[in-house]
Amino acid sequence: MKFSRRSFAALAALMVAGLSAVPAFAQDASTLDQIKAKKQLRIGVTSAEPWFFKDPMTEKWTGVGVAMGERLAADLGATLVPVETTWANAVAALQANQIDLMFVLDPTEERKKAIDFPEAPLFYYAMGALVAEDSTVKAWADIDKPGTRIGVTLGTSLDKNVTAMVKSAEINRFSNNDEAIAAFAAKRVDVVVQFHPALVVQYSRLKLGKVILPEPVNPVPTSAGLRKESNPSFRNWVSDQFAKLYKAGVPDQIFGEYLKSKNIDPTGIPGLVKEAWK
The missing domain is CATH 3.40.190.10 (Periplasmic binding protein-like II)
Structure with missing residues (x-):
């Protein structure tokens, strides 16, 4: 053909x-x-x-x-x-x-x-707090006290939430999660606020303090x-x-x-x- x-x-x-x-x-x-x-x-x-x-x-x-x-x-x-x-x-x-x-x-x-x-x-998950091992904190109201220094990561939803919630405590903002944790280890802040699973992993490296879910707990x-x-x-x-x-x-x-x-x-x-x- x-x-x-x-x-x-x-x-x-x-x-x-x-x-x-x-x-x-x-x-x-x-x-x-x-x-x-x-x-x-x-x-x-x-x-x-x-x-x-x-x-x-x-x-x-x-x-x-x-x-x-x-x-x-x-x-x-x-x-x-x-x-x-x-x-x-x-x-x-x-x-x-x-x-x-x-x-x-x-x-x-x-x-x-x-x-x-x-x-x-x-x-x-929920907003968690890394606090001292002997801390008696159970609620966000216990954290929001004069003289308490809170560490958060700048520009995150947690930064926005903490800013709206806190009236008396001092807020310290860091460029990333690791810097906030380092400040806790150096005792430059008393509490670090992050979503609780991330805090648990940070704790695994730090081996300092304890991770809690302060009340009221708002599941995300x-x-x-x-x-x-x-x-x-x-x-x-x-x-x-x-x-x-x-x-x-x-x-x-x-x-x-x-x-x-x-x-x-x-x-x-x-x-x-x-x-x-x-």
């Missing part, structure tokens, strides 16, 4: 059109379909204990977020794939289909405009970000998984195991299930 130049050009055009249609089809597939097809669940990871920690020797990622991701991946018959990102870039990474989930991402109104969140929360739900898409199957599946794992106390179990890996006894330390807080 002979082909004319015109026939060959037409056939080539059809082949190109057919090839170009393949990525489009893959792109239209839902996130859940893509994960099942590739047998990979990609999660964003960034240096932020206890959620994500990269061992400098093995370069292996661990942490609460990683362990939760492994649970979900196993249920999907998939392998967990950590993809390094930052908190600032996580939303863009989801939108660009570079990752499927970003754990421990609070569902703020601004983020909801760009990405989606499951209905059920991942777990809860956190979640996992995912792409906006017309097919809600992945969002609904993740929400169902979160609800099931939370009810079974899995976030607490994972958090406790992570603390033990850092040689911290989790006994008496507030976990990630608000119903268990005393």
Whole structure:
């Protein structure tokens, strides 16, 4: 059979059109379909204990977020794939289909405009306080006393909350969490306020004081970000998984195991299930 130049050009055009249609089809597939097809669940990871920690020797990622991701991946018959990102870039990474989930991402109104969140929360944390070992503080009112020096990280939601709440105590602002903890160790502040899981990990390094949840305790739900898409199957599946794992106390179990890996006894330390807080 002979082909004319015109026939060959037409056939080539059809082949190109057919090839170009393949990525489009893959792109239209839902996130859940893509994960099942590739047998990979990609999660964003960034240096932020206890959620994500990269061992400098093995370069292996661990942490609460990683362990939760492994649970979900196993249920999907998939392998967990950590993809390094930052908190600032996580939303863009989801939108660009570079990752499927970003754990421990609070569902703020601004983020909801760009990405989606499951209905059920991942777990809860609260404003905690690192105080002296012999401190009798039980409530925020006990902290807000003349002469008490509070350390917070500048520009955070905690800075905003403490500023609105405190009337008598002195507020000292630091550029990052580590500086605030260093000030506590040097006795330049009496209390450090951070979300309590981060404080627990800081305590593991410092081995000074104790972590408490002063009353009133206001639970803050956190979640996992995912792409906006017309097919809600992945969002609904993740929400169902979160609800099931939370009810079974899995976030607490994972958090406790992570603390033990850092040689911290989790006994008496507030976990990630608000119903268990005393």
